[in-house]
Amino acid sequence: MPELPEVETVRQGLARWVTGRQIGAVEVRHPRAIRRHLPGAAHFADVLAGRTVRDARRRGKYLWLPLDSGDALVGHLGMSGQLLVQPVGAPDELHLRIRFRFTDDGPELRFVDQRTFGGVAVSTGGAELPREIAHIARDPMDPEFSDAGFVAALRRRRTEVKRALLDQTLISGVGNIYADEALWRAGLHGVRPTDALTAPAAQRLLGHVRDVLGEAITAGGTSFDALYVNVNGESGYFERALNVYGREGEPCRRCGTPIRREAFMNRSSYSCPRCQPRPRTAAPRG
DNA sequence: CCTCATTCCTGCGGGC
DNA sequence: TGCCCGCAGGAATGAG
Structure with missing residues (x-):
């Protein structure tokens, strides 16, 4: 994807x-x-x-x-x-x-x-930033992306942190795979409420998002073919560098605990039960 | 404005 | 063998 x-x-x-x-x-x-x-x-x-x-x-x-x-x-x-x-x-x-x-x-x-x-x-809405794209937030690889602005906006939200990472009007470019990977790196469960994150924790999470995206760009570049402009997500990076996504039941590379899969918005979230405990303050469901 | 559920689409794989 | 169903998921849309 x-x-x-x-x-x-x-x-x-x-x-x-x-x-x-x-x-x-x-x-x-x-x-x-x-x-x-x-x-x-x-x-x-x-x-x-x-x-x-x-x-x-x-x-x-x-x-x-x-x-x-x-x-x-x-x-x-x-x-x-x-x-x-x-x-x-x-x-x-x-x-x-x-x-x-x-x-x-x-x-x-x-x-x-x-x-x-x-x-x-x-x-016809301009070549500099077409109007069809103007509602999308800058992505974290953009030199003009504001870390402080993102941290403040994230903490103002009243939602769960993974939902926020997938909101392209808050931060763009992150999908289900890299959201899970960044959350694992940050040691945060995706259902953590955004308004309970400290500013330093939000900044650390952003750093992990940027790291995982940057590493994936580097890996993608290595598999680039001279003739095909290739969307080659499954090769290279995906096979060797994913820590949680698609690894249900396999050992966490940090602590060895089997990776869990949970339902999330009609799809799946992957996380480590030990490194990313569910928050005790999560609202009860059902 | 904010949050969230729904909908679009097709190939694949599991279950029976 | 073959059918059915669930699953994969980004983002526009509309409801509340």
Whole structure:
């Protein structure tokens, strides 16, 4: 599942392989992939044809390509989206949704997405920070991210700490996997109330979030292929560096206690029962 | 404004 | 063997 590190790997690939190139024919093969582009598929292709890609940027899990028109091609990979750079004529992927050709007849860009939670759109809301992304908080790898602001905002919330980490309007880029990993590093259970965290504890948690994201970006970079702009979350980093996510019943790498899995928002949370005890003050449920 | 449940989607694997 | 169902999960949306 693409979270910030995977999206950053994609961004780096786009910056290298797409920046400076002029878009040609655009083929929308599945309307759901452009459902956020309200004027529809024909308009989408029309406004992109002839435009030159100026850059590849990211905030949290969102990507955008500023164009020479002043607009931007905005995208989100959702659960299963990929942006691939493929030679013209390479066999279509089973779940190919959009094909972007370039006027130089070089490798084409493909949006491939099995579960179609992802999508792209042309934003006329500015190339610097498209309005479709403006409601998302800065991510912790952003040089202008405010640690003090985050700590204060987190402690003002009246919710559980894992829910807060997943709230993209508070801090962006963190998904279920890296939230669990950061909480394990911090020794905090995800249901801890945010308003009971001390400022130093919140700052330590933020440090762990930043650490785990940074390490994953580094690992993602090592698996980057020269041709494929790869969302390759399952390789490398995932297999060797995850401490809790997906490790139910396996020993905690810190204390040996079997990792537990708990239901959380129609999905799962993984934690160490000993390193991350449930808070005694947690509100009773049920 | 804030918090939270619901909904979108498809491949996979377990159970029977 | 084959069917059914649960699960994976980011974020928009609307309810309260």
